[in-house]
Amino acid sequence: MTIDARLQTPVAPALLEIQEPVRAKLARVPDELWRIVKADEMIIAAANAHLRGMKGKMFRPTLLLLASELEGAADGRECALAAVAELVHLASVVHDDCVDHSNVRRGQPTINALFSHQIAVIMGDYLYSKALAELVRLGDLEPLRAFTAASNDMTLGEMRQLSSYDALSFTEGDYWQLIHAKTASLLGAACEVGALCGAAEHRAAMRRYGEQLGMAFQVADDLLDYTEVESVIGKPSGNDLREHKVTLPLIAALPQMSRAQRATVDGLFANPTPHDTEIADVVAIVTECGGIEYARSRGEEFAEQADAALQPVPASAARQSLADALTYVINRRS
């Protein structure tokens, strides 16, 4: 299996198969993306080059392109819109890393680490404003509507996360609201916008598919922190616990804990710099109290909901890939 070199490194075999029906178009997306954000300013060019080197999985463009081919050929805007979906994601990533003071993402230094915190603030603004200018250039209000709504949700989600002060009082309802805003919303918009490029009758179904897949995706992502070791994930396992971030496995396990187990958890959250052994202890407690199992089963439910949204869509290679994407999402290891 050959594939554009820019997409080669970080893509799992399962994702490569999912991308098969749209591979030629997907290979054009990076060029569209860098066309949109190209600038003569040295510092932007340098930041762009760095971001280009980070080689994301291009998951949002993949879904958008697949959704655009559910009723035959798309209308020609799909590669530019796929690039916009990735750009909106990238802009939010740059600001998230800046807010979280993250120095590393997927094994690469972040913009704030490599340049400065200030550059990261403005670079995020730059990427987002370029994405919007491209949407205006394309001259259709509907993709603008979908992407600006997703951006609103994403900023609301980030704000909620910043303003929550008592981590362990974070409820399952809070968690669903948060991951919908931060992850599901943009994946829903990407799939909806894909449908707008040639399968508009599936617009609502694709939005639903993307949102449910996004929920499954984030649940799986949060599970990885409890189940995968550093060499696979590219960041330390248990990192969420280290940062006192409460996700579904812990939320589900908390009510099942003995007093002693709960005391261990409270100890970790009272310690600003938890030790690796404390983290390993809490991971073991969460596992023992059924947190991992519960999160897996909720993730699978979201994937089933997403699959149900695909039912009205006629059989095609693109539809099959969207179905396969659900399996990929709940089974992924990185």
Added chain:
Amino acid sequence: MTIDARLQTPVAPALLEIQEPVRAKLARVPDELWRIVKADEMIIAAANAHLRGMKGKMFRPTLLLLASELEGAADGRECALAAVAELVHLASVVHDDCVDHSNVRRGQPTINALFSHQIAVIMGDYLYSKALAELVRLGDLEPLRAFTAASNDMTLGEMRQLSSYDALSFTEGDYWQLIHAKTASLLGAACEVGALCGAAEHRAAMRRYGEQLGMAFQVADDLLDYTEVESVIGKPSGNDLREHKVTLPLIAALPQMSRAQRATVDGLFANPTPHDTEIADVVAIVTECGGIEYARSRGEEFAEQADAALQPVPASAARQSLADALTYVINRRS
């Protein structure tokens, strides 16, 4: 003269007169603005309340509303679009303060000082994404085109400012490019969008008027740092020099300086925390070398260019106010 209490405090008498033809509509703009950004999230509500308390001059809404009445009654979108213009400005202000680590603006604490640097990053994103969502709701691509182009320019301008490393090599050309991007671009967009609400034949003229007025506005603003004392401006005079920010008066004065004068300037720029007397010395040198005079005359030239752009516009109260705004801009003291 009565006026809505929310607009009362910070507005100079000259600006109140300029606002006269659109006073009733201008009084509705804050309600439109807070309708657009309203949120149940406690932290956003708190940040909104703080920003509301800051009571800006509403200069961009004023110009947009005036431009919308150059050919009789506007089409009904003008108050919402005036609120969007102020929001785009506010979003950029929040990120600028965050990048500059400014703790005070117009005598009030900034979002980053009062909340946190992180909240300021996301709050800026929130305000901007809400402004865009409102533009999408209004359903016209042309205001979107004008405002997204201005946002692109503003981020480019901020990026240029961040990446310039040798302050004293900043040329007059660099300065014009910078203030066009950071100030003139959005004022041009506000005036253009105003024209789109009922005087579309003046769209290009209003854009030109707004841009030239914006250049005059920024030159005057940079002059204030050299000419006004703390009690009037609400921030320390000579603040730009203290922060090693090079603006037109200094750029114009540099080639006229004696070797000894230049050494004094170099000394200030080599000192990370310049003393008040060093700043006073450089202000005196810049004045003596004609920097103030030169900047005044260039500001007046921009005002004349803006006035020339008004020539094709028929006589009306709104047109007269736009002409008066030019006098206000070059004579303002705060």
